[in-house]
Amino acid sequence: MAAAQFAVAQAVNVLDAGSLLSAFGALGIAFVMFAETGLLVGFFLPGDSLLFTAGLLCVPGVHGSVHLSLGPVLAAAVVGALLGAQTGYWLGRRGGRALLARSRAKKLHEGAARAEELLERYGHAKAVVLARFVPVVRTVLNPLAGALDVPVRVFTVWQVIGGLVWTVGLVLGGYALGSSVPNVDRYLLPLVALVVVVSLTPIALEARRARARRASEGTSS
Numbered sequence: 001m002a003a004a005q006f007a008v009a010q011a012v013n014v015l016d017a018g019s020l021l022s023a024f025g026a027l028g029i030a031f032v033m034f035a036e037t038g039l040l041v042g043f044f045l046p047g048d049s050l051l052f053t054a055g056l057l058c059v060p061g062v063h064g065s066v067h068l069s070l071g072p073v074l075a076a077a078v079v080g081a082l083l084g085a086q087t088g089y090w091l092g093r094r095g096g097r098a099l100l101a102r103s104r105a106k107k108l109h110e111g112a113a114r115a116e117e118l119l120e121r122y123g124h125a126k127a128v129v130l131a132r133f134v135p136v137v138r139t140v141l142n143p144l145a146g147a148l149d150v151p152v153r154v155f156t157v158w159q160v161i162g163g164l165v166w167t168v169g170l171v172l173g174g175y176a177l178g179s180s181v182p183n184v185d186r187y188l189l190p191l192v193a194l195v196v197v198v199s200l201t202p203i204a205l206e207a208r209r210a211r212a213r214r215a216s217e218g219t220s221s
Contacts, residue, residue, distance in 0.1 A: 021068065022066045025066065026073050032046070033047065033079075033084055038083065038091070043140070055172060055173060055177075056177065059175055059179050070171075073171055074167070081132075092144055095147075097147050100112050111140040115127075115137050118137065119148065128154075128158040131162070132166040
């Protein structure tokens, strides 16, 4: 039995939404949401595609790798995302920037720079909500908000609002598409790929704007 469980664990691809859902179901959703939004080591996890795929796999008649129930999926997504963000905030409040300084991941430090820019440009409330929709930034902003002493009440209220919109919106978006498109399981992989591309678009646009700013600053100097 132990050998079989070890083999299953080895077979799980944590970067693939379908593999995670097949192995762990709704429990896997809660874990990924918590790790991606609360623990800096979870910045690489596929949050957007996982939520959207889970919604698709809740539709009766969709023949994916596993069939899920909408209620438990929504509950797992919401609980994991909200607890994760709040945990990240408190870790940042206790550990401050030392948490980020220990990491050598380039993406994590780039995400921290974007998170700080969001906080400066949009203010605490709007930045906390917007960060939910940007991969890596949603991982880093929560501890960064704690380190920067964003008021607990402000952070909590807006992370709950952002977390609900993000998780429920993506799950129900996948469910609605699966319910309205016949034989949607035939297009499951292209749809998931599209969600990944869309989720990475803000990062690409921000990187392009950053390059343009550096170029203009270099020209002016």
